[in-house]
Amino acid sequence: MKPNSDVRSFLVALVPDRLVNPPANEANPILDALVELGFGLVQLPPATLAAARAAIAIDYALDQLEDYAANGYRTIWFASTATAADAELSAAIRAACERRGFTAMEAIDLGTASPGDAARIDPLLRAFARSAAA
Amino acid sequence: MPDAAKPLPGIALVSHCLANQNAKVDEFAVFAGVSPVIGLLRRRGFIIQQMPCPEMSLLGAKRWWQVREQYDTPGYRRHCRALANSVADVLEARLAEGPRDVVVLGVDGSPSSGVTLTGIGSDPGPAWGGRPGEVPSQLVAGKGVWIEELEAVIAARGLPVPRLLGIPMELPGYSVEKSLEELDAFLSAGAGVQS
Numbered sequence: 001m002k003p004n005s006d007v008r009s010f011l012v013a014l015v016p017d018r019l020v021n022p023p024a025n026e027a028n029p030i031l032d033a034l035v036e037l038g039f040g041l042v043q044l045p046p047a048t049l050a051a052a053r054a055a056i057a058i059d060y061a062l063d064q065l066e067d068y069a070a071n072g073y074r075t076i077w078f079a080s081t082a083t084a085a086d087a088e089l090s091a092a093i094r095a096a097c098e099r100r101g102f103t104a105m106e107a108i109d110l111g112t113a114s115p116g117d118a119a120r121i122d123p124l125l126r127a128f129a130r131s132a133a134a
Numbered sequence: 135m136p137d138a139a140k141p142l143p144g145i146a147l148v149s150h151c152l153a154n155q156n157a158k159v160d161e162f163a164v165f166a167g168v169s170p171v172i173g174l175l176r177r178r179g180f181i182i183q184q185m186p187c188p189e190m191s192l193l194g195a196k197r198w199w200q201v202r203e204q205y206d207t208p209g210y211r212r213h214c215r216a217l218a219n220s221v222a223d224v225l226e227a228r229l230a231e232g233p234r235d236v237v238v239l240g241v242d243g244s245p246s247s248g249v250t251l252t253g254i255g256s257d258p259g260p261a262w263g264g265r266p267g268e269v270p271s272q273l274v275a276g277k278g279v280w281i282e283e284l285e286a287v288i289a290a291r292g293l294p295v296p297r298l299l300g301i302p303m304e305l306p307g308y309s310v311e312k313s314l315e316e317l318d319a320f321l322s323a324g325a326g327v328q329s
Contacts, residue, residue, distance in 0.1 A: 008163035038166030040154030043184040053223040067194040
């Protein structure tokens with residue numbers, strides 16, 4: 001049996017696919033910061049996935065996020081509107097959260113920022129991690 | 135427009151906890167959040183597709199430790215198939231761009247995500263189940279329930295058979311460096327593979 005040396009962060013980020021798989025040759029400092037700060041990731045489907053299929057994947061992701069939040073984990077969603085498809089996916093997530101009454105998940109609006117645009121996001125991310133650790 | 139002469143990047147279907155250690159059952163998180171497996175996949179240019187955790191999504195963050203025979207039920211297998219179909223939906227969309235190497239990275243020792251080793255109750259020994267308490271377990275050759283169902287769904291949908299590797303992070307003597315070397319060699323072995 002293993003000793004109780006569990007080192008989990010209790011920080012979980014719901015992230016767009018484009019944050020995990022950015023366009024080729026693009027730096028990804030937001031993901032780098034998430035890794036460095038100890039966030040675990042829950043990856044959303046690609047924004048281009050057919051809506052009916054995306055809805056299923058969103059539900060599975062939110063099942064997990066909702067349970068984390070209910071058990072004292074901090075949860076944060078990186079909402080993207082980088083493309084029309086991203087905006088649609090974000091709207092679907094927002095609607096799914098409303099249907100569930102899931103309000104505990106915090107959100108950072110990436111807006112139209114690309115994964116390489118860390119200047120706006122990094123301070124928010126670090127503030128979140130600091131408050132979670134407090 | 136993809137360069138026809140250049141192979142498309144491989145796709146790595148990764149067990150959920152490799153990108154989110156918070157999904158581990160209590161006492162099993164080795165890293166704070168993201169495991170170094172993800173960094174290596176990024177450096178190697180793989181498309182990363184994190185799969186849902188079948189244990190977490192069914193039983194939640196407060197679940198007990200379990201062994202394979204407890205998960206080997208028709209209901210849990212049905213749950214795994216539903217998740218696997220969602221994984222296959224995304225994989226199918228990614229493969230529409232063209233053939234490429236597809237790998238599945240599981241977690242050896244896991245009753246759900248084991249690839250070459252999985253955890254069962256000790257034999258002889260008390261059966262797992264009933265009143266919670268510490269009960270011995272053992273590792274045996276074989277796949278976890280989730281990996282079995284995932285493979286079956288991928289095959290049933292006519293998608294390419296992925297190459298499989300178990301990351302040994304739940305096994306005694308786990309070495310991050312050694313494991314990453316093995317993963318790097320595994321990824322290299324698929325260079326030029328097109329599904």
